[in-house]
Amino acid sequence: MNVQTKRIDLNDESKELALFYERVRARSIALAEPLSDEDCCVQSMPDASPIKWHLAHTTWFFETFILERFEPNFQPHHPAFRVLFNSYYNGIGDKHARAQRGLLTRPPFADVLNYRHDVDARVMALLENPLASDAYIELNTLLELGLQHEQQHQELMMTDVMHLLSCNPLKPAYMETPRLVSKQAAEIQWLSFNGGVVQIGHDNQDFCFDNETPAHRQFLEPYALASRLVTNREYLAFVESGAYQNPAVWLSEGWDWVQTQQLTHPLYWQKKDDDGAAWHAFSLQGLQTLNLDAAVTQISYFEADAYARWAGARLPTEAEWEHAAMLALPSDDAQKDAMQFFGQCWQWTSSSYSPYPGYATAAGALGEYNGKFMSNQYVLRGSSCVTPDGHSRATYRNFFPAAARWQFSGIRLVR
Numbered sequence: 001m002n003v004q005t006k007r008i009d010l011n012d013e014s015k016e017l018a019l020f021y022e023r024v025r026a027r028s029i030a031l032a033e034p035l036s037d038e039d040c041c042v043q044s045m046p047d048a049s050p051i052k053w054h055l056a057h058t059t060w061f062f063e064t065f066i067l068e069r070f071e072p073n074f075q076p077h078h079p080a081f082r083v084l085f086n087s088y089y090n091g092i093g094d095k096h097a098r099a100q101r102g103l104l105t106r107p108p109f110a111d112v113l114n115y116r117h118d119v120d121a122r123v124m125a126l127l128e129n130p131l132a133s134d135a136y137i138e139l140n141t142l143l144e145l146g147l148q149h150e151q152q153h154q155e156l157m158m159t160d161v162m163h164l165l166s167c168n169p170l171k172p173a174y175m176e177t178p179r180l181v182s183k184q185a186a187e188i189q190w191l192s193f194n195g196g197v198v199q200i201g202h203d204n205q206d207f208c209f210d211n212e213t214p215a216h217r218q219f220l221e222p223y224a225l226a227s228r229l230v231t232n233r234e235y236l237a238f239v240e241s242g243a244y245q246n247p248a249v250w251l252s253e254g255w256d257w258v259q260t261q262q263l264t265h266p267l268y269w270q271k272k273d274d275d276g277a278a279w280h281a282f283s284l285q286g287l288q289t290l291n292l293d294a295a296v297t298q299i300s301y302f303e304a305d306a307y308a309r310w311a312g313a314r315l316p317t318e319a320e321w322e323h324a325a326m327l328a329l330p331s332d333d334a335q336k337d338a339m340q341f342f343g344q345c346w347q348w349t350s351s352s353y354s355p356y357p358g359y360a361t362a363a364g365a366l367g368e369y370n371g372k373f374m375s376n377q378y379v380l381r382g383s384s385c386v387t388p389d390g391h392s393r394a395t396y397r398n399f400f401p402a403a404a405r406w407q408f409s410g411i412r413l414v415r
Contacts, residue, residue, distance in 0.1 A: 014127045014128070017127060017140060017143060017144075018124060018127050020144075020147060021120075021123065021124070021127075021143065021147060024147045024151060024154075024388075025116070025120055025150070027154060027388065028054070028055060028058065028150060028153070028154055028157070029055070029113075029116075031051075031154060031157050031158065032051050032055065032157070034174055034175055035051060035161065035174075037108075037109045039051065039161065039164065039165075040052040040055075040109055041102065041104070041105060041109070042102055042164055043099075043101050043102025043103075043164075044102075044160070044163050044164040044167050045163065045406075046098060046099035047404070047406065048156075048159075048160035048163050048164065048406065049098075049101050049156070049160055050101055050102050050104070050160075051157055051160070051161060052104070052109050052112050053085065053101045053104065054153045054156060054157050054160070055112050055113075055116060056081065056084070056085045056107075056112045056115060056116075057085045057087055057153070058146075058149065058150040058153050059085070059112075059115050059116045059119045060081060060082070060085035060086065061146050061149055061150070062119050062123055062143075062146050063076065063077060063081075063119050064082070064086075064089075064092060065142055065145075065146065065365075065366065066123060066126070066139065066142050066143060066146065067119065067122055067123065067126075069138075069142070070126055070135065070139055071122060071126060077115050077118050077119060078107075078115070081107075081115065083095060083096055084096050084104060084107075088368065089365045089368050090365075090368065091364060091365030091367075091368060092365050123143070126139065144207055145366070145369075148207060148209070148391070149369075151388040151391045152391075154386075154388050155384065155386050155388065155391075158174075158284065158386035159386065159406055159407050159408065160406075161174055161284075162174065162282075162283070162406070163406045165282075165286075166268055166282045171282060171286055171287040172286060173284065173285050173286030174284040174285070174286075175284060175285065176285065176286075177285055183293065184293050185228065185231045185233070185293045186227075186228065186338065188226050188227055188228060188413075189226075189227040190224040190225070190226065190227070190415065191224060191225045191226075191227055191324065191328055192222070192223075192224045193220070193222065193223055193224070193225065193320075193323065193324055193327065194222050195219070195220035195221050195222045195223060196219065196220065197217050197218070197219050198217070198218055198219075198220055198319070198323045199215055199216070199217055199218075200215070200216060200217075200218045200318075200319045200322055200323070200356075200395075201213055201214055201215035201216055201356055201395055202215060202393075202395040203215050208393070208395060208396075209369070209370060209396075209397070210359070210361065210362060210369065210370055210371070211355070211356075211359070211370040211371070211374075211397050212395045212396065212397055213359065214356060214357075214358045214359065216356055216357050216358065218319045220317075220319060220320060220323060223316070223320055223414055223415070224414065224415055225316060225320065225321075225324045225328070225412065225413075225414050226313075226412050226413040226414070227338075227339060228295075228338065228339060228340050228412075229295035229296070229340045229344055229345065229347065229410050229411060229412050230295065230296055230307065230311075230410065230411040230412070230413065231292065231293055231294065231295060231296060232281075232290055232291060232292050232293070232294055232295075232296045233292035233293060234296070234311075235266070235296040235299075235307060235411075236279065236290070236292065238306075238307050238310055238311075239264070239265050239266075239269075241310070243306060243307075244258055244263055244264045244265070245264075249306045249307075249309045249310045250302065250305075250306045251302060251305060251306070253302070253402070254301075254302030254303075254305065254306060254402070257300075257302055257402075258302070266281075266296065266297075266298055266299060266303070266405070267298040267405045267406060268281050268282040268283070268298050269281050269290065270282070270287075272287075278290070284386075295340060295344045295345050295410045296410050296411060297344075297345045297384075297408045297409065297410045298405050298406060298407070298408065298409065299348070299405055299409055299410055299411060300402060300403050300404060300405035300409070301348050301378045301400075301401075301402035301403070301404075302402050302403060303405065304348040304409075304410070304411045305348075305350070307411055308411065308413055311413060312415070313413035313414060313415040314350065314413070314414055314415065315348055315349055315350040315411070315412075315413070315414065316347075316349050316350065316412060316413075316414040317349055317350055317351050318349040318351040318379045318381055318397065319351070320349075320414060321347065321349055321381040321382075321412070322381065322394050322395060325341045325381070325382075325394040326394050328341075340382075340412075341382055341394075342382050342383045342387075342392045343383055343384070343385060343387070343392070344382070344384065344385060344408075344410065345382070345384045345385070345408040345409055345410035346380035346381070346382050346383065346384050346398050346407060346408060346409045346410070347380055347381050347382045347409070347410055347411065347412045348378060348380055348409060348410075348411060349378065349379045349380065349381055350378070351378065351379045352377070352378060352379070353373065353374050353375075353377040353378060353379050353397070353399040354374050355371065355374055359371070373399065376401060376402075377399040377400060377401050377402075378399065378400065378401075378402055379397050379398065379399050380398040380399065380400065380407075380409055381394075381396070381397070381398070382396075383396070384407070384408035384409075385408060386408060
């Protein structure tokens, strides 16, 4: 029996998807523009990756999961790139060691840009040709996942390059921009919530990552959430109280971490003797006087938990955070900014990163995207100042190990 697959006119949809693709891909290149080729090749620690690798890996994603699947007579841009720029997909095959990405002086940066141009042209060619409806739906789904994946890497590019530049004795700025005048932080208000049975998770009506699903019910006891994030001024009081020398406020593993690393303050803080021993903090704008009224960032889970205990509060569960964000977010943009749920820093929760009831990983190598990392990590909610526009939502689940503190991660209290 000869079965004809229905073909549909995809011009409008393809144009919209193509514009999104071009916008996201162009932004990655724009983020690298302030950097030298040398900046783009160096890896400052195993948890970070060189900018060149980020640009290549995000391209590898489109080549591996889209071109290889849909392009007639597919041929890889370079056979070795399949291994060099695979991150953690064991189902795809071998990988170059993560901690050795900074040793990849070859291919040169220009070749990575050529790789991006080639893959971009081939993806656009796919979108210009009509596809069977079922194939188009699959292509659209994979392409959107790839673009959301690249937006995740755009945020990592900023946090990784910030760590890299902080290691340079010259303390260079990634970008020279005027420092914003910070308003004095308002006094914390405690927003009360009755709790009860609430729905948590994404309803799958638009894009989400698989770890945000399925939507499910959860019971919450009554709680009160802080109306804003903890500031540098408030965290400085914690530092100056001797908290980094006080085991009573730390989890056992956190105290061992503090002692082993000989920590006394947040990652990018330092005192400058030539400035009256004032506290400074390294940022994407270079080394600057610590802005006391800004939200404290680059804080590990251990530090966030210790501060909360010292302050007579605790960290929210991720269900409390999502429930509060859904109910408390005002419609007025200025009020949204004041409440700092989004756009300042990711906020640690006390919830271990684990699957929701009924969660199922996707078939194939893409099933490795989230599910296999649900061990020994904690969930962060919200978004940061380097999260791409349109990439944040109340159900988004970020996650990192308890000692991670090179990200824009901060503290919101609950009691």
